[in-house]
Amino acid sequence: MRKFVVLAVAASALLVSACNTIExxxxxxxxxxxxxxxxxxxxxx
Numbered sequence: 163m164r165k166f167v168v169l170a171v172a173a174s175a176l177l178v179s180a181c182n183t184i185e186x187x188x189x190x191x192x193x194x195x196x197x198x199x200x201x202x203x204x205x206x207x
């Protein structure tokens with residue numbers, strides 16, 4: 163039973179850190195998209 167609890171805690175920690183990583187990647191992609199949109203807008207004028 164103790165091994166199961168340790169395994170569950172480790173799995174939970176990995177899932178939480180993965181969510182944070184995915185969220186960070188999402189922010190980076192969003193920022194890159196905004197930069198490309200801004201550059202396209204500037205080139206249009």
